[in-house]
Every structure is written in C-alpha cells, then in structure tokens.
Amino acid sequence: MKAVVQRRYGSAVLGDLDVPVPGKGEVLLEVRAAGVDMGVWHILTGRPYLLRILGFGFRAPKSVVPGRDVAGVVTEVGPGVTGFEVGDEVFGTCEGSFAEHAVAPVSRLARKPRNTSFTEAAAVPISGATALQGLRGVQPGQRVLVLGAGGGVGSYGVQIAKALGAHVTGVCSTRKVDLVRSLGADEVVDYTVADFTGTYDLILDCGGARPFSLLRKATTDRGRIVLVGAETGGAITGGFHKLMASPLLNLFSSKKFVPLMSAECADVFDELRALVEAEKVKAPVDKVFPLSEALDAIDHVYSRRSVGKTVVAI
Known part of the structure; x- marks a missing residue:
C-alpha cells in the first residue's frame, strides 16, 4: 500500500x-x-x-x-x-x-x-471532539468567547456553542471573518483591527496568544477559561507551559483556568455524528x-x- x-x-x-x-x-x-x-x-x-x-x-x-x-x-x-x-x-x-x-x-x-x-x-474527529469537550456545561443564554475561531477547533467551537444556545463571539484574523460569520457567530471580532471587549461565561482559547491576566479580566465571576493549546511557546515545552501553570493560578481566583486534555472515544464521536446529522455542525x-x-x-x-x-x- x-x-x-x-x-x-x-x-x-x-x-x-x-x-x-x-x-x-x-x-x-x-x-x-x-x-x-x-x-x-x-x-x-x-x-x-x-x-x-x-x-x-x-x-x-x-x-x-x-x-x-x-x-x-x-x-x-x-x-x-x-x-x-x-x-x-x-x-x-x-x-x-x-x-x-x-x-x-x-x-x-x-x-x-x-x-x-x-x-x-x-x-x-479530533477538532470536533476537542471543541465539544471544552464546551461541556455551557447553558442557553450564556456568553461564550472563541479565540482562534477560524481554525480547526475554533470553527467547531463556534458551531457547538451555538447549538447549546449560547451567545457566541468569535475572534479571528481578517481572512477568516467570513467563515466565522457563516458558522453562526453572533459577533465576529477581527483582532487585526481591534481586540474583543466585554465579559464572558466561558472562553475557549484555541490561540494561546493572550496573557492570563487579560483572559481573567474578560471572564465573569466563576467563569471558565478553557485552554485548548498554544503554538506560541518554544521548542522545549511549546504552549504546554500555560496548561501546566493553570492549576497554580486557580488557587487565587474563582475564575478557573481549565487545561483541556480531550478524549478520543466512540461515545464522543457518536455525539458529533448526531450533531452533524442534525445539521447543527458542519x-x-x-x-x-x-x-x-x-x-x-x-x-x-x-x-x-x-x-x-x-x-x-x-
């Protein structure tokens, strides 16, 4: 072969x-x-x-x-x-x-x-499963911010958050604005022009470029910042240093950083299949x-x- x-x-x-x-x-x-x-x-x-x-x-x-x-x-x-x-x-x-x-x-x-x-x-499979597990617990009417909304995980994050009834803001570069809007985002922010504002119940961080202080400031009391990964680190740890640091930061605030380690399993893929067949996710x-x-x-x-x-x- x-x-x-x-x-x-x-x-x-x-x-x-x-x-x-x-x-x-x-x-x-x-x-x-x-x-x-x-x-x-x-x-x-x-x-x-x-x-x-x-x-x-x-x-x-x-x-x-x-x-x-x-x-x-x-x-x-x-x-x-x-x-x-x-x-x-x-x-x-x-x-x-x-x-x-x-x-x-x-x-x-x-x-x-x-x-x-x-x-x-x-x-x-991988991108969809990561987004699905990162958005567990989102309730209808909550505000969700997706950073890196035009990428693999982010594009599914926008769609799944909308399927869960959330108000979704997607942040992406200029060339991805049309895609993110077509996926159903209520608001689309082109970060090359101006960054996001406001506060959110959950931030799905697929980019890893924003400092912890900014993410925490943009989160409601008892809100969550789900850290999917980052491509901004060095050759030794990459973006994993942020995932490893988050438990320590959680000791000092009710706003929680959640390092996401997604599971690849049949049950999750069956959930995704149902969402795709229901035309809630493409x-x-x-x-x-x-x-x-x-x-x-x-x-x-x-x-x-x-x-x-x-x-x-x-």
Missing part, C-alpha cells in the same frame, strides 16, 4: 508498506480521507520536545505513518470486534491515517454521518490535498493558511 513513511523526526516520504493486520478489538480500514491538524506537524517534527517525553517516541516517532483523523470503510474485522462489519463506513481516530489502509481500534470509531462525504467526515473544509501531497497539506496548516480544516484525500 502507499503511505507517508516517517522513520525519523523532521523527514517523511511517500513509500510502500505492507497492509497492516487488525488485532483484537481492531478493524482494518480502507482509508478514504485523513484530517490534518497541528498535532500532525508536531509529530512530524518532534517538537516541542516535551512530546517525546510524553510517549510519542524519544529518538524517533513510534508510529511509522503520521496522521490520526480518519474516515473510511471497514475491510477486515479483528478478533473480538462487535458492532462493526465489513463494508461499514466509519470515522474517528487511529495511528497512521496517511495511508491507503490503516488499523483502528473500535473504541475510537463511530459510524460516518449519513449526510457527509468521507472528506468532510475526516475533518471532524465540517468547514478549506482545502483537499491528494496523498502524494500530504506534506504540503501539513505545511498549509502549519503556515496558518488554512481557513477551517485541511484534509488529505486517499
């Missing part, structure tokens, strides 16, 4: 590999599309170096094939699998989705939404690359040129 092959950090090529064999609790997928997010770039480069310590591979990546978001068709069922059979169309996450075939645990798969293409479905696909141009797709995301989500079609 054709696959993007990465045997060391910082280098990958399109090559040939044997088709993998599903083990217990796994299925083999014919991959139709794979989503691209900043996590793929981190694994490709091995930066920040903290990721290597956290188990992604110290000297070389554990997974020879990058990519985790996936949508495809079940072609083989491993031992002990129930609920899926050959021919089922699914989406979710796995290790090594930048390939013509991939093995995925059924605990991280759900049936593909009926009203989406494989390309759209592959853009949903996959904001920006650009689609063929497998042979997967590295260009990663660069497209890393350079912040993506407006919404980027996908590799297999």
Whole structure:
C-alpha cells in the first residue's frame, strides 16, 4: 500500500508498506480521507520536545505513518470486534491515517454521518471532539468567547456553542471573518483591527496568544477559561507551559483556568455524528490535498493558511 513513511523526526516520504493486520478489538480500514491538524506537524517534527517525553517516541516517532483523523470503510474485522462489519463506513481516530489502509481500534470509531462525504467526515474527529469537550456545561443564554475561531477547533467551537444556545463571539484574523460569520457567530471580532471587549461565561482559547491576566479580566465571576493549546511557546515545552501553570493560578481566583486534555472515544464521536446529522455542525473544509501531497497539506496548516480544516484525500 502507499503511505507517508516517517522513520525519523523532521523527514517523511511517500513509500510502500505492507497492509497492516487488525488485532483484537481492531478493524482494518480502507482509508478514504485523513484530517490534518497541528498535532500532525508536531509529530512530524518532534517538537516541542516535551512530546517525546510524553510517549510519542524519544529518538524517533513510534508510529511509522503520521496522521490520526480518519474516515473510511471497514475491510477486515479483528478478533473480538462487535458492532462493526465489513463494508461499514466509519470515522474517528487511529495511528497512521496517511495511508491507503490503516488499523483502528473500535473504541475510537463511530459510524460516518449519513449526510457527509468521507472528506468532510475526516475533518471532524479530533477538532470536533476537542471543541465539544471544552464546551461541556455551557447553558442557553450564556456568553461564550472563541479565540482562534477560524481554525480547526475554533470553527467547531463556534458551531457547538451555538447549538447549546449560547451567545457566541468569535475572534479571528481578517481572512477568516467570513467563515466565522457563516458558522453562526453572533459577533465576529477581527483582532487585526481591534481586540474583543466585554465579559464572558466561558472562553475557549484555541490561540494561546493572550496573557492570563487579560483572559481573567474578560471572564465573569466563576467563569471558565478553557485552554485548548498554544503554538506560541518554544521548542522545549511549546504552549504546554500555560496548561501546566493553570492549576497554580486557580488557587487565587474563582475564575478557573481549565487545561483541556480531550478524549478520543466512540461515545464522543457518536455525539458529533448526531450533531452533524442534525445539521447543527458542519465540517468547514478549506482545502483537499491528494496523498502524494500530504506534506504540503501539513505545511498549509502549519503556515496558518488554512481557513477551517485541511484534509488529505486517499
């Protein structure tokens, strides 16, 4: 099978590999599309170096094939699998989705939404699940601020917050204003012109560029600031230093910083499927690359040129 092959950090090529064999609790997928997010770039480069310590591979990546978001068709069922059979169309996450075939645990798969293409479905799992879990507890009528609203997680954050009945303000750059408005934001702030004002019950921070002091000032009493991640840190810890510092800050205020560590599981993907089928959430696909141009797709995301989500079609 054709696959993007990465045997060391910082280098990958399109090559040939044997088709993998599903083990217990796994299925083999014919991959139709794979989503691209900043996590793929981190694994490709091995930066920040903290990721290597956290188990992604110290000297070389554990997974020879990058990519985790996936949508495809079940072609083989491993031992002990129930609920899926050959021919089922699914989406979710796995290790090594930048390939013509991939093995995925059924605990991280759900049936593909009926009203989406494989390309759209592959853009949903990681970003959609992160936004959904970051917005847990939002009540109708509350005010939600989404920083980085034109990116992967942020674009789902706007839609899910609206589906929950919140008043949503999205903050993004000029070229993403139209997208964020089309996703249903009540207010759109172009931060290149003027930054946001007011106070919010929940801030979903997908950008990581604002200081803690500003975020706290913009939060109501007992409000929450959900820290999704940041691309503003150095090569050692990246944006993780903010996530690690938040518990200490919570000792001194009723306004809570919540470092988000989202789970990738079938139950969450089923929730997303229901939202997509109810037309409350759509996959904001920006650009689609063929497998042979997967590295260009990663660069497209890393350079912040993506407006919404980027996908590799297999």
